[in-house]
Amino acid sequence: MFARALAPAVRRFATTAAGPVVGRGFAVSAFARRDTTPAPYNSNHGKVKTFAEIKTQADLLGPGALPGTVPTDIEQATGLERLEILGKMEGVDIFDMRPLDASRKGTMQDPIVVQSFGEERYLGCTGCPADSHDTIWLTVSRDRPLERCPECGGVYKMEFLGPADDHHHDEHGHDEHHPEPHKDPETFADFVKPEYRYQ
Structure with missing residues (x-):
């Protein structure tokens, strides 16, 4: 009895599964791929001046980064920030951030x-x-x-x-x-x- 009731469902499933196979459409899209590897560092671009070479305010402008790269601090820093970074690279404390003398108490005669x-x-x-x-x-x-x-x-x-x-x-x-x-x-x-x- 159970097999007789189940037979039409099996027949329907068998005909559907064994039916003709319809192929799916396949689309191909072409796109241009750019090479995203960064260019090698150009020695002429972005020459970083040393602390001793800083003479004018124009020397405190960073060279910037190469196109397609993320700039570092030394490439993008300008002004006093650049002077501080260049000084730290050579061991010079530009802003004299040492703590004050706390070994004694200052007096009027010896502040x-x-x-x-x-x-x-x-x-x-x-x-x-x-x-x-x-x-x-x-x-x-x-x-x-x-x-x-x-x-x-x-x-x-x-x-x-x-x-x-x-x-x-x-x-x-x-x-x-x-x-x-x-x-x-x-x-x-x-x-x-x-x-x-x-x-």
């Missing part, structure tokens, strides 16, 4: 000297010995070269290494575009009596 090429510099005092208090950020400038840490009392002095004269200022230090001299905003330190300052 800890901080060199700067700019008009002002920020420095962080952590006390003496190092890390004896949280970092206190101080600002020293050409107008105010001495600064005392309010936590430990250490004294720091800025030594200016930049150009002696600035062509934007007259002989009195006034900016030729702005007749009034720049004045720092007032803080609580401005209201301390002079006899208590830097002592």
Whole structure:
């Protein structure tokens, strides 16, 4: 009984499976394949100047990468970043990132000297010995070269290494575009009596 009921289904499946085979369409598409291997490094392209060869601001432009390649830092860096990378390649610390002298506490007679090429510099005092208090950020400038840490009392002095004269200022230090001299905003330190300052 079960075989009689199953026979029509088997017959239908057998005729379908044994039926004519229809071939699938096969499409071929042609495309041009470019060679993506990078070209060998051209010695004329991208000549990297050494730190000693940097003379002008134009020397701080990177040569760029060859077409089809990813540029490295030395190929794409420009300006101060390029100067820093070239200096590090030759062992020169351009920005003098050494920590300040923390073996002693600076005094008014013998302050800890901080060199700067700019008009002002920020420095962080952590006390003496190092890390004896949280970092206190101080600002020293050409107008105010001495600064005392309010936590430990250490004294720091800025030594200016930049150009002696600035062509934007007259002989009195006034900016030729702005007749009034720049004045720092007032803080609580401005209201301390002079006899208590830097002592």
